[in-house]
Amino acid sequence: MTLVFIAFVIFLLFGMPMAFAIGISGALFFLQHPNLPATILVQLPVTQTQNFALLAVPLFIFAGNLLNSGGTTQRLAKFAGLLTGHMRGGFAQTSVVLSTLMGGVSGSAIADAAMEARLLGDDMKKAGYSKGFIANNIAFTGLITATIPPGNALIIFGTTSNVSIGKLFAGGLIVGGFMMMVMMLATWGISRMRNYQPARSTRASAKEIVVSLKECIWALIFPIMLLVGIRMGLFTPSEVGAFACIYALLVGAFIYKELNVKTFFEALENTVKDVGAVMFIIALSAIFGYGVPIEKVPQVVSQFMVGISTNPNIILLLLVLILTLVGMFMEGAATILILTPVFMPLILQMGIDPVHFGLIVCTVVTMGNCTPPVGLSMFTVNSIIGCSLNEYTKEMIPWLVTFLLSMIVLVFLPGPFLFLQNLLF
Incomplete structure (x- = not known):
């Protein structure tokens, strides 16, 4: 497997698309073991796509696109603006709350970042916010979307690790709420230092909020209905x-x-594109992961990590660091599919709750979308609002530090984040 991992890194450095880098490097394992039947190379991707639990991924993507095409996004944006417009950096605060509300709709950090950049980017620039602040605010708050059910990362992790997706959904709801508060605090702090003004001069009245809440209630109860x-x-x-x-x-x-015939087919077209990209990576990851148990990679990793420390919290912090670095170069779904089978035996050996670990993994790997050199949310937002990579990177530090501090809280205080899943399940 050493050759496989080296080849994978080289392919990524040369800019090869993620799915092909995974599949081709994984195929090298079979060249090293000519006694293995070549037909396995064909059977593995097909078998991977036959996993019944993974059917939830394209279905939730389609549901999210239908809700977006049906007018849900605009109603949620209006509601978020009423709740936060009077705060420091009002439009940026709206972005944070909207990402939280969109978690129950899209489940995709990249899709959320693209939508908010188009919806709020111009208003933020007119209000005098720097492009670097706008881009980081939108990209990093998109992390909230990925943790709230039905987040695609939660489904992929649950399927790969055989962990209850229902429990992950329950925990993700709490993590998403926590991340919202953390990002709102960071937004307030930066806005106060830069004297960014509120989006509106007065608080919204209770009547305005109630009327707006009625308009978007169908989207807000969506994740709750899933859990129930x-x-x-x-x-x-x-x-x-x-x-x-x-x-x-x-x-x-x-x-x-x-939602009419035209918008329905637009949602269907977007879903085909989104599902094709995700499922291609999932299918070819089966080739890459075939040799992991054969070469006893989990056992080697476990021995190495336990040699550093036997404290579960220290192990989790090390894994956060590893996942942060890996996430800078790999797409989130691929990271989960490749590294979950490697780390899960260690997690079980250390007595760490797999749901707790899953919430950490899904949040940290999604953060890779916000960091150079290959962050997809970062490039998406930058291209829409016209922000240079240099400007984005300069203003990324406080957002990255805020995120890592929140992960330390998640590592050392799992109780509150697991409360809902313990209550329900």
Whole structure:
């Protein structure tokens, strides 16, 4: 597997697309072991895509696109603006809250960042915010979206590690709320130092908030319905994905009445693109991961980590550091698929709650979208608002430090984050 990992890194450095880097480097393992049947190379990707639990990924992506096309995003943005417009850096605070609300709709940090850059970017620039601040605010608050159900990373981790997706959803709801408070505090602090003004001069009235809440209530109860459905045994994660699609279709077509034939096919087209990219990586990761148990990579990693420390919290901090560095060069889904089988035996050996570990993994690897050199959210937002990589990187430090400090809290104080999943399950 040493040759496989080296080849994988080299392919990434040369700019090879992630899916091909995973598949081609994984195939090298079979060249090293000519006694293995070549047919396995074909069977592994096909078998990986036949995993029933993974059916939830394309279904939730489709549901999110249907809700976006059905007018949900605009209503959530209006509601978030009413809640936060009177605060320091009002438009930036709106971005934080909107990312939290969008967590129950899109489940994708990149999609959320792109949407908010188009929706709020111009208003932020007119308000005098620097482009670096705008880009980092939108990119980093997109992390919240990925942790709130139905986050795609949570589904992929749960499937890969055989951990309850329902429990991950419950924990993700708490982590998302915590990340919202942390990012709002960071936004307030930076805005205060730079004298960024509120977006509106007065607080929204209770009547305005209630009226706006009624308009977007169907989106807000969406993640709660998912959790209740799974907990009561009404749905498996895959079945609740199908329910989500029907729910999104009904809300967009009959309640908001903005989902028509044209917008439906636009949502379908976007879903095909999104699903194709994600599932291609998932399929080829089976080739890459085939040799991991054969070469006993988990055992080697466990021995090395235990040799450094036997304290579970120190082990988790080391894993946060490793995942942060890896996430700078690898796409989140690929990181989860490749490294979860390597680290899970160590996590179980140390007596760490797999749900706790999963929440850390899904949050940290998503942060890789916000950092150079290959952060997809970073490049997406920069291109939309016209921010240079140099300007983005200069203003990234306080956001990155804030995120890492929040991960330290998550590592050392798991109780509050696991409270809901312990209560429900």
